[in-house]
Amino acid sequence: MDPTIIKDYELTLRELTFNSKSIIDVLTTIADENKLEAQGIVRAITERITKCIPEQKLYTLYLLDSICKVVGLPYHTMFGNEIFRIFTEIYLLVNDQTRAKLVKLFETWKILKAKNSTLPLFPEDQLEKIGNFLRQAKPRVAESLQGGIVQLSLVADISSLLPIMEQRGHSDPSDASIPQKISALRELKLILLLQQFGQPELAGIQARLTQMKTQIAQDSQANAIVPSNANNSESTPKFTSSQSAPAKSEATAPEPAKPVATVLFQNLISSGLVKVDQSLKKDSKPEYELVLPKHKYSPQSFNTSSASILSNMIQDANMSQLPQHEQIKYKELLKLERKLGTVESFSSNLQNFILNNTLDASTVQVLYETKSLKCSQCGKRFPSDDRGTAMKKLHLDWHFRINKRLSNHKTNVQSRSWYLDTAQWVQFQENELSEFEPSTVKKDVNTRATSTEVAFVVIPSDETNMNNVCAICREHIKPSINPATEEWVWNECMLAPGNNSGRKIVHVSCFEEANRKRGAENDGNGRVKRERFA
């Protein structure tokens, strides 16, 4: 690792305050030449995007885009996992013209492939999330044009406040209220993203936020924030004055700000966000708790931070309605989930869990005795309830059919079919192969035979002599393979009328010929018969 490269890179990044092709090109080339430092460069760019003023975020995103498209590996993969977060963060903070540019940029990502590869530039799930996000965001943007307060703009406000607060937290660790404020703001932002509010509530929140903003602006004029990272020296225009302002003692200056801001936050925190809403509007329903979003778009981070998805799920789904083995499984998994923690701590706990955890005997049984009916032939297990018993019965029927077919392999000639092509495989429903599906092949034969008028007789599996003759013209009939079902059949034949059981077959053409001769007097009769036997 060479820290000077990253330092230089950060410095150059700060010059990117306008849409400058030359700077972007230079930075792209540096990134190309220093692939070993890729992680540092990626970090520098992401930080720059988070910290610079909204107007300039787009240019840094253009740089990101340029690096990914021109250099490719390893950059596009490194940005890939974050691209949704980066994109949406910018989108929420910028004006409509810039948003249009962002959308244009996003359109190019959807078509472009990564360099030297057939994969898309960014992971498809991330792109899909952005697409969904944009679809959700558009109607709200339109709403804002008709006046009224828009939740998204409030979210943007909060997002712009957050870094300032965070920085203050860094510069002034003595102020214990700041972390609280930050976490409250974060939660408020989440709730705004997740729940639809009425105008009165929004107005209330907006008023508080405006108060906050003016307060902070005053603070920062009175008291220069010494940025821990120099990037922030070019924060929003409001704060440019802070650069020129002399640095005063920081411990005392925020004091006057405290009352107003603290009141707001104490409201938010002590009462929980729900109650803030209720005080604004008496009859508002107290449903603003952090619950899983039911229909609304949810950012990934929310899912991960929620306490226990499983326990929610178990509460959600009426446990008693689930089959018993499922209930046991959920209970056991819930125990494990507690050990593993939420998704954020999941990966760090996972290693320890794999190496050192000893599963309870009851947990291990989820794989075995929880489903206590074991197939005597193959060992497959089924739950002992009614459904399980029925499934086991179907399963045994399947064994029976298969064994019967296998036992007369001398006559039941079978060979392998071709593999599926990609599109077929993607569409393939695996349960088509399951023993619980009624045997579709048989049905298929019947429908095909009548609908396409190609008649054939499936050679019975217990047949020893595959050759046969037409009962009418005495011509030899050779067995052939039906391409659709891949069974051995006598093609263009039908069972002779009045003979359902065996090998007495006739050509369809012969039969019709004979019928025509006969049917001069009783027309149509032959067709009736044919349909009955075909």
Add this chain to the structure above:
Amino acid sequence: MSVPSYLDQNAPTEISIPHGAEWRFEVPYKTIMTLTVKDGVGEIFGTELPNDVALRLTGRKGAVYAPLSSGCRLQFETHPNRDNINTSNEDELVHQYVSTDTVVPQLANLSFALEVVRLQAAADRLRQKTGPKVLIVGNSLAGKTAAAKTLVSYAAKMERVPVLVNLDPKEGVFSLPGLLTATAVRDFLDVESVNGWGGSPTTGATPHIPKQPLVRSYGFVGVSENVELYKYQLEQLGRATLARLKDDDDARVGGLVVDTPPLTMKDIDVIETIVLSFSIDLIVVAGNDRLVVDLGRKFELQISQNALAVVKISRCNAVTEIEESFVRKCQEDTIREYFNGNFRTRLSPLKFDVDMKTYVIYKVARLLDYTSQMAFLPSGDSYTADVEGEEAPQKEESLEKYFVKLDDPNSSNLENSIIVITLVPVPANGVVLPLELLDSSVLGYAHVLKVDDAKQKMSMLFPSSNNIPRHVLIATDIGYME
């Protein structure tokens, strides 16, 4: 006392496996072992064995694990395998012992942790969150495939349908060696089949529920032979697999289990391609601490973004050594199983003589040959070519890196090889579009029995008697003799 007679009258041996231990066995190809679970529960790499049913194993190294406190009591007896009595030079004794050193508890822990993730994916009402996408890496004989089998089997037992991806061309998973496959596993694996995976849908009966693989052809058994083609094909497979995960809700929740050839940090570009192509979110390293640390460093950023985790599991010691001849025999048997079926399911391949002139035949290119060929080009030539038509030669070259057209197909370059039947019909003008050929998945395989150079005919064995398609063929590097 002569050994064969001793084997013939071998009385059943009884084994008791205590709870949490595994009984390891190495059955040579010369011998058939019949194995019957008498009491308790026993499983081979996650597949629970039926009680009181004799299983027939030959040419297998593996272990029966007793997961429950009741332990497992089993019986086995051995018979000579008359099909193989002369073919192999190994000794005919079954080696077997009980060991308490087993990796299965770790795999069970991992399986349940993955099940927690799957439940979370199932709870996602937007159907965006997917189940875990697990990549298994490690040295040779570290137990990668055993881990993959156990993970998919346990998942299937919890009524999940994970997609198993095999990227080890040495192994034929639900198909032949030399290919890369992706298969959704809903049901038990078939421990009796040649390498313990089982059958894909044939026309008729297999004693286990068949699994339907998607097949991309690679054509070599070693990754290094043409790493470019390998990466290309795995990217294609990855794209199809992720599309399946999007389309098929069961597969989305089930996630992926990706088994790999032995890879180390030297092959980091291959590992990176895999991680990317399958958007892997968990790398499981089997028995290689250094690789854990190196990968942790390599993917530091993704790990800090919570997009990836790297964990290790212990080495699986059930199989300590495998000779090259054993691997080769296993590959041959896999190929035989593809055409002829096994002792339970007999298949009838179709022998057919085709006119070579009516086919277009390519051969997989060795990357080494390709690059050395380029080195012979006078530097001036390639320079002028570059300046003139930049688009056209580029495309031509991109196919040559992967496949070379056989202008003179004859007995020396085709006989006794396995040949890929692509999905590309032989074009009327004989010109095959490179991209079409590259993008094609595999319809099936044929075996070239004999080539008659004078008559320009070749005698081929087709797996299906269903009408033989006149498609472009690609000869692989995999040889086979009946």
